[in-house]
Amino acid sequence: MQVRSTTTAKKKTKSKASATKPQQTPDLHLEREAAIFRALDSHQLGYLKREQILIALEKAGLHLDDPRLVETQKRLQELDPPNKIELEKFSGAIAPSVALVEQALQGRLVIPDFENFCTEMQEIYDVTKTNTDGTVADYIPQLGRVNPDQYGVSLCTIDGQRFSIGESDVRFCVQSSTKPINYCLALETNDTEKVHNHVGREPSGRGFNELALNHNGRPHNPMINAGAIMTCSLIKPELNVADRFDYVMEQWAELAGGQKPSFSNSVYLSERQSADRNFALGYFMRENKAFPENTELVDILEFYFQSCSIEMTADMMSMVAATLANGGICPSTGKRVFGPETVQNCLSLMYSCGMYDFSGEFAFSIGLPAKSGVSGVMMIVVPNVMGLCTWSPRLDRLGNSVRGIAFCKELVSRYNFHNYDNLTGISNKKDPRIQTMANESDLTTMMIWAASKGDLTAIQRLIARGASIDTSDYDGRTPLHLAAAEGQCHVVELFIEHGAILNPVDRWGGTPLQDAQKGNHKDIAKILKSASSN
Ligand code: GLU
Numbered sequence: 001m002q003v004r005s006t007t008t009a010k011k012k013t014k015s016k017a018s019a020t021k022p023q024q025t026p027d028l029h030l031e032r033e034a035a036i037f038r039a040l041d042s043h044q045l046g047y048l049k050r051e052q053i054l055i056a057l058e059k060a061g062l063h064l065d066d067p068r069l070v071e072t073q074k075r076l077q078e079l080d081p082p083n084k085i086e087l088e089k090f091s092g093a094i095a096p097s098v099a100l101v102e103q104a105l106q107g108r109l110v111i112p113d114f115e116n117f118c119t120e121m122q123e124i125y126d127v128t129k130t131n132t133d134g135t136v137a138d139y140i141p142q143l144g145r146v147n148p149d150q151y152g153v154s155l156c157t158i159d160g161q162r163f164s165i166g167e168s169d170v171r172f173c174v175q176s177s178t179k180p181i182n183y184c185l186a187l188e189t190n191d192t193e194k195v196h197n198h199v200g201r202e203p204s205g206r207g208f209n210e211l212a213l214n215h216n217g218r219p220h221n222p223m224i225n226a227g228a229i230m231t232c233s234l235i236k237p238e239l240n241v242a243d244r245f246d247y248v249m250e251q252w253a254e255l256a257g258g259q260k261p262s263f264s265n266s267v268y269l270s271e272r273q274s275a276d277r278n279f280a281l282g283y284f285m286r287e288n289k290a291f292p293e294n295t296e297l298v299d300i301l302e303f304y305f306q307s308c309s310i311e312m313t314a315d316m317m318s319m320v321a322a323t324l325a326n327g328g329i330c331p332s333t334g335k336r337v338f339g340p341e342t343v344q345n346c347l348s349l350m351y352s353c354g355m356y357d358f359s360g361e362f363a364f365s366i367g368l369p370a371k372s373g374v375s376g377v378m379m380i381v382v383p384n385v386m387g388l389c390t391w392s393p394r395l396d397r398l399g400n401s402v403r404g405i406a407f408c409k410e411l412v413s414r415y416n417f418h419n420y421d422n423l424t425g426i427s428n429k430k431d432p433r434i435q436t437m438a439n440e441s442d443l444t445t446m447m448i449w450a451a452s453k454g455d456l457t458a459i460q461r462l463i464a465r466g467a468s469i470d471t472s473d474y475d476g477r478t479p480l481h482l483a484a485a486e487g488q489c490h491v492v493e494l495f496i497e498h499g500a501i502l503n504p505v506d507r508w509g510g511t512p513l514q515d516a517q518k519g520n521h522k523d524i525a526k527i528l529k530s531a532s533s534n
Contacts, residue, residue: 048090056104125166142266170314171313179224199227213290228307261311321380354371485519
């Protein structure tokens, strides 16, 4: 059976091969799909069931609502009959996300044994849930009224593998976990030097809302109240207050892969009413001429209270953290939200200043950048691996979530996630990740393959990671050649938008335009001609 489907596949590719690679016989590209197929077809039946494919993706940690899988999902749903999917149909269905599906099903996402990893996360959750120490913040009634027993934990890896436990879809206000995001937004809209003319980058050694500035009359860092009020004044000051708020909400949504945050007006009103200290900090900084010129102090303070009143769930917040873990590119959409330098700066300050008066101890014993807030949220980043969010409202006396801290302690006791853990395998801790440092030739192969299959998402991610679109294989075949030969019109358009070289020549002297003409892809030929004449 298996032999039969492979033969069919080869037969079909012969004719394609002539359009793609004039003098080569086996189509290596379809061989890759056959390998994925075989891996799933463990009983060698020669066909797969739809459920089997979906379950395998879920086991790898990919949710079926993942934006990268939407088209593949749709194609799989349309397959009839759903229980006898042969190689050819399988290849067609997975084409829009072929690179991701291959990585997932061949155990090449950043945490390959995701199921096992999640079992351990559940164990840590269960152990830490029994801890009922601490008290809920009650400086505003809206926080004081929250059910203290709630506990949600979510994680999202840089490849978009996701897992959630407990109350992970309950909305809470982000409070101080807005501070790193506002700092990033300030960095994105100003140069770093300008931002740090107004706010320092040293731990303060003082309380998070203490009436104190550094020796330059500036707030010590962006992770404490004074510094966060200051970064608010640096975010798009040219916009009116309403547009600025919209901008911030949109950025949160981008960070969370398109999931929209909400806003608690009652938290905002309460914050504003009990804000004597924040007003005092604002006036103190104004007295010291710390703000940029023309800052409207009250507007800025209100904007700061509004930022604290944004609502997210642990699930959404873990994706925000994952975007930071992924150098500013959202894992599920592949969109770059922040530049790598912005993220590096932010993580450095989260590492040294993100956990109130426990920051030094947290950096020492946990060794990860994190930011907590008085609603009981903790956003934790394992750079280049994943983002985590824990939410549990009971706080210790320093204002950090008791269960959140306990979760982190347990996490780094099992896994080598501490920044200074040794990664060469000599410690007793486990390393759940695989080495994902793709070299240039891997990126080229991936780009060419994705182009031939029409996998736009993978191409966008590769571009965002810095892969060149004008790269070529040993035959001088570029991604544009392959996209043109295979009739992948959207891919050709995307390459043109990104300024691809339009007439690269392969070793047989062929250009993408000739490939399109040979394959009778008139639409593509037209696009290429008109792009070349511009
Ligand atoms: N809205 C709080 C304040 O500015 C933030 C508290 C926090 O989470 O640290 O006082």
